[in-house]
Amino acid sequence: MNLAILVLLPFLGAVLPPLAERLRAPRTLLALSAALMPALALVLLITPAGQVFDGQTVRNSLSWMPSLGLALAFRLDGLALLFALLVLGIGLLVILYARYYLSAKEKAGRFYAFLLLFMGAMLGVVTSDNLLLLVLFWELTSLSSFLLIGFWSHQSAARKGARMALTVTGMGGLALLAGVLLIGQVVGSYSLDQALASGDLIRASGLYPLILVLVLLGIFTKSAQFPFHFWLPHAMAAPTPVSAYLHSATMVKAGVFLLARFYPMLAGTDLWFDLVTLAGMATLLWGAAAALFQHDLKGLLAYSTISHLGLITLLFGLNTELAAVAAVFHIINHATFKASLFMAAGIIDHETGTRDMRRINGLWKYMPYTAVLAMVASAAMAGVPLLNGFLSKEMFFAETLQSGRLGAMSWVLPLGATLGGVFSVAYSARFIHDVFFNGEPVNLPRFPPHEPPRYMKVPVEILVALCVAVGVLPSITVAGLLAVAGRATLGGELPDYHLSIWHGFNIPLLMSVVALVGGVAVYSLRRWLFAQYDRLPAINANLIFEGRVQALVRAATALGGALRNGSLQSYAAWLLALVALVLLVHLSPAVIDGTRSMLPLDGVALLAGTMLVVAAVITAVLHRHRMTAIMSVSVVGLVVSLTFVRLSAPDLALTQLSVEVVTVLLLMLAMYFLPVRTHMESGALRVTRDLVLAVVIGGGVGLMAFAMMTSDLQSISGYFLDNAKPGGGGTNVVNVILVDFRGFDTFGEITVLGIAAMGIYALLRDLDLLSAPSDSMGRPWARDAHPLVLVTISRPLLPLALLISVYIFLRGHNLPGGGFIAGLITSVALLLQYVASGVEWVHRRMPGDYHPVVAVGLLLAGITGLGSWFFGHPFLTSTFDHVHWPLVGEFELASAMLFDTGVFLTVVGATLLMLANLGKLSLLDDKKGGA
């Protein structure tokens, strides 16, 4: 059985409950649909579990992104098996419990879906054999727990609690990722197997302290260790089944799981001892003390959870093998008694309508059966003999006595442990005495409380039975599982230990007795203690956290507002400044080291170049004089086309020339509609800044161009030159590249052209623009819209121009020309008619809708491309043949010509669509002006 399937099952199962809910399945069926996949996973786990008990490690691996070192690799050893059992087993109990906990109104389908997502993520964490995969699932647990904690999203507390949990654990997750990346760097692989085997390498590495701190940040945030514990009590806003699941067996246990998992890799150093033990001890004491003062039933359990997590962390920190085994043991025990206690708390909440222990009293009379279960679980939590909590706590006490790291201060550990035990007994006593005895209930929202539905108690019964069974008969219940899990944790052989209730009279037993007696004593002093506690200044983690979040949001908004000021210019300036910086850093005259011989400069070229420079500068300087600017821009365009002519690029020259015409037309139209004056509004500072940017970037690009042109060329074009004639059937290589070799690119390009035209069409719809009544010098626009001379000359030009366009198109494959150029020439010829005779005149004579032309052009190009499929060739494979026409002579027909026709139509359609629609605006304008 592949472990990947095991992990996948809960994710698949997450689909079922919402589906069942949509089909209006009754609640029990809904719960069953949720339980189906986890139950199946549990069954499927039997076979690999057998292998694990035989001492094997089960591995499955699928390559995912090998270049990143990421693999879908899974690994089941004793530790992973233990956690998989906890995740699936307690998960199933929680699903059963939630069936009765959730009211009929609630979206149970969604609840189960979130729960199963979380379950899958947890399974992934515990079975990952790839460190990156582990982090991935780790983040998934954070995300899915966010959904679960915030399930009652209508409550502000739930939303805030969820957000806090996500923020804290999410940040920890980032730290963990960084730590894992460093581990990967040291080990040279992200495989957990290899990393576990490379413990010495990692500990010897100079990066070890950094790795340790980063990984511990991830662990401590997840496991709510001091000082990151504050999110856990606020996560109690979640529905109780969620708390029972997340805070007993799963979410917070993911942190301590990682402590166990990385134990062979990172533990064993003094730094590990100091950091982990210290955090564990602080958490143990803080959580235990705070738990006593909670009046909220779940609050008490939350702080108790924090305290027990501290205990487990502390055990791992002690750096002894036996302590690690004790930690694993306590993970099991805590999961069982804490899950049952949360469920009991949920039952009480459910039956009384409140969780305030000052009001819930004397429930023994009303729900004795639940009371017994809760009392047994509480006693296990307190570490009362014959229950599982006692065994692991005894081991814990014994281990704190063994550590010699603190030298003369070694007594601190057992003292702290005993103190933690005292408080643990005290709050357990409170849970029992306050809730079930201590007089009569006070003003309960629901009175009198009853025993819950039969099956709601089943999960609690099972868990409590486990507590007792482990407590009484450890060697036949838990010993086997603990042994494999312990061996996997240590990555070697187990130390000698005995799970038994009676170890004789020794110091740990004395500590237990002190804890029990002391705890009861502390509890009996509770009224005085509560009074003292109330006098302390209240620390509300929620308020502090929210305050910080708001401050962060404010700071981010301020920063964003400062940078995003709505000025296109400042964004462009930032971007260009970056470009300038790159150019300044990387370019120097030394880049010119080419050896290519240069072409001679002659007088004509010099003159043309000078004209371009002058015209460009005039455009920049006199851009406020719009007519002048347009004319100088057109001079620039003309010189560019001439440059192409001179430098052996006839196709480019033709294209540039015709584009030039349409561009000038376009700019004239723009000038007509945009405000006539461009104000002087850039201050001297800004002009200087822009000038500096312009000079640096222009100079840099020029330098780069010069360096490029004077260095030798290695080009892939030899292929195109050699194959244009035999492969593409044409001698004009540029055209053959466009319609044949790189036909797919061209197809994309004409598509973009069509999209741009459509965009323009859409933007111009319903556009209401009034042009200024006069030009910038106050002269009114000429009313003589269609000068006679222009009209007379333009009309006979049209057929001539069209003829030339056909000629240019046909010869395109062999001589300068082709679809692009012919299309542009046709457009220019038609646009001339628009200019000379007006939109109305033209549209009386030909349809004015150009979108069909664009569409037909694109379709034609596309269909030509598809056509080659019918002959079993890839998209856009071209073919050609020579035919003999009478009179005309030898003639070449190429499928590329069909494609080129598509290009032609698209160019004509797009260009006319753009300009004719702009032109029509002036028509509307005239009408309005006339009306």
Add this chain to the structure above:
Amino acid sequence: MEAMVAIMIAVLVGTGVYLVLRARTFPVILGITLLSYGVNLFVFASGRLALDQAPIVGGGPSTDPLPQALVLTAIVIGFAMTAFLVVLALRGQGETGTDHVDGDADEGGER
């Protein structure tokens, strides 16, 4: 000749950058036009300069045809982009009543 072309590219890019940084749409459009001339020339020049070597097979040595093919489509697309910008500017003018693109219409005024 190479130096001449390099100077042309430099001037086109420089003036283009300067105009793109103006506050009104019309100079921005002019700037984009000049910038695209410069960029087209640059890409074209990457095939190196050659006299009388049009990339037509059968007529002696040929210059590099690939940059030419790239620039040919770039010219057409560049035109489409300019047209789109013009229309965007017009639409902006129609919607907001101003041709400012520096986000601070109150600044300046007639001077």
